[in-house]
Amino acid sequence: MRLLDDEALQRSSVVANNAMNRERGLDGVNSYARDLGFHPLDRLRSRLAEHGAAAWLDLCCGQGRALAQAARHTPDGLELVGVDLVDHFDPQATGVDGLTLVTASVSQWQPDRTFDLITCVHGLHYVGDKLGVLARALTWLSPGGVFAAHLDLASIRLADGTPAAQPVRRLLREAGVAYDARRRIVTRTGPTVLDLPLEYAGADDRAGPNYTGQPAVDSYYRPLRTGTRPDPVPPPRRAVAVDDRGVRVEHEGTVFEVEWNDVHRASVSRLVVETADIDHVELTVDLVYGHYLTVLDSDVGFAAAVAEFARRSGRPAPDLSRLRPGHDDIELWQQDR
Ligand SMILES: C[S@@+](CC[C@H](N)C(=O)[O-])C[C@H]1O[C@@H](n2cnc3c(N)ncnc32)[C@H](O)[C@@H]1O
Incomplete structure (x- = not known):
């Protein structure tokens, strides 16, 4: 199996695919509210009311339309950050007060603050180390902050090619990270350190279309025998x-x-x-x-x-x-x- 490193992956036509849906808005038919199953502003308004400020980070934000609409619909105090590999940002999203759009890979980018909401809508499908991005982003949540990202567990494999959906789902659950198999969304409330016994090995951009119908990237991991995780305690019956x-x-x-x-x-x-x-x-x-x-x-x-x-x-x-x-x-x- 030919596995790609991040540099080669980012040059791949699968990741640079122009046919990708980068145009989701905040609500409506083609939207974050529809695909996430909740309205992002519902998560932020209570925080705004309580603290007078709230922050939303959108990883793989595409054109940044959802963020731009959020900036227009909400009162002052909302800080919005969008990160995408490609700077195809909607002209209406640039120069909006309170909205910062960054061109960078989520595999390398690092924020200098925490967020009350972190989303990644259909972005991890094109990322190599999906579990690594997940682990890093979970540490960027503020206390009580909400994380929600689409993750197709069928795209995670062990280095020998074995599908890893079931073990990864179990490891996530044991780490307090929920997985909605119907929507294929991983969620978590509050920051956490995700220490999975898996080491990223590389990506396959020839995996073909995933459940969205678009060609996506499979991510390969080597199981680690050592780690900082404590020995598992057998669960009570x-x-x-x-x-x-x-x-x-x-x-x-x-x-x-x-x-x-x-x-x-x-x-x-x-x-x-x-x-x-x-x-x-x-x-x-x-x-x-x-x-x-x-x-x-x-x-x-x-x-x-x-x-x-x-x-x-x-x-x-x-x-x-x-x-x-x-x-x-x-x-x-x-x-x-
Ligand atoms: C299907 S689009 C979704 C965009 C947006 N979230 C939406 O729903 O409209 C996936 C996005 O992920 C971005 N992407 C892919 N790999 C990335 C990476 N390593 N870092 C940041 N963005 C990436 C692509 O450029 C693309 O804009």
Whole structure:
């Protein structure tokens, strides 16, 4: 596999693609509010009201239209910064009070302040070290600040080519970073240090179109056996039950009950992370509002729950002993759209 470094990647026609949608506005059909699932100004207004000032950083900001519209719609006190590799900024976004547009790669650029909102709308698809940018940006949040970025986990692979979606999703969750599999958005509230046992190896610009339909970049990582992460503590056992009311998970004395209306999808996968001594089958229940529940094959009621999801969709229960690690999950059930 031919892997590109950042310099070669930035010269690639996939990254310099003129057909990319760089024109999203703040709200409306082609917009940040639509693709993020929340209105950026809703996140900033409460902060403005409380502190009299708020700051929004938009990584891979494209033409900077969303930022320019935010600058026009909000009172003084809002500081806006947009960063993009290419200086195709909308003329209406340049020279706007409170808005700074920077031409730089998000892989190298470093701010000199923290932000109450950090977004990256369909930008990481073209970045080499996606997890590195994520880790750096999470340290730039102010306390209580919100981070939201599109991230297609299918574009993250281990250096031997194995898909790394499942291990990375699990590592993110353990680090307190949420992943909405439906919208393919990674979110976090408040700054954190993300110390994943993965080392960036390079990028592949020949991966083809991703879920957006545009050619995108796959990112390759080498698993690290050493790191600063503490040894994992085995999680206490959970209990799961699936019945006519919905899904019920009990964990350390707390009960999560989800009605069927709120269940989006159920799937099983095998997760192997050698560096963390993890090898198990897990049942993931994605909820319509983006959160998800996970139970392991060692948890109480696991096999019955898997069988019940399969029964409800009229599918045979999968043979879990044949699940191979690092491959796509097996869908058990999905809500009718
Ligand atoms: C699909 S566009 C999205 C633009 C904008 N967020 C929007 O939604 O309208 C992706 C953007 O990422 C930018 N980009 C790609 N690689 C980058 C990098 N390493 N650093 C900064 N920007 C990058 C591209 O120039 C492009 O403007």
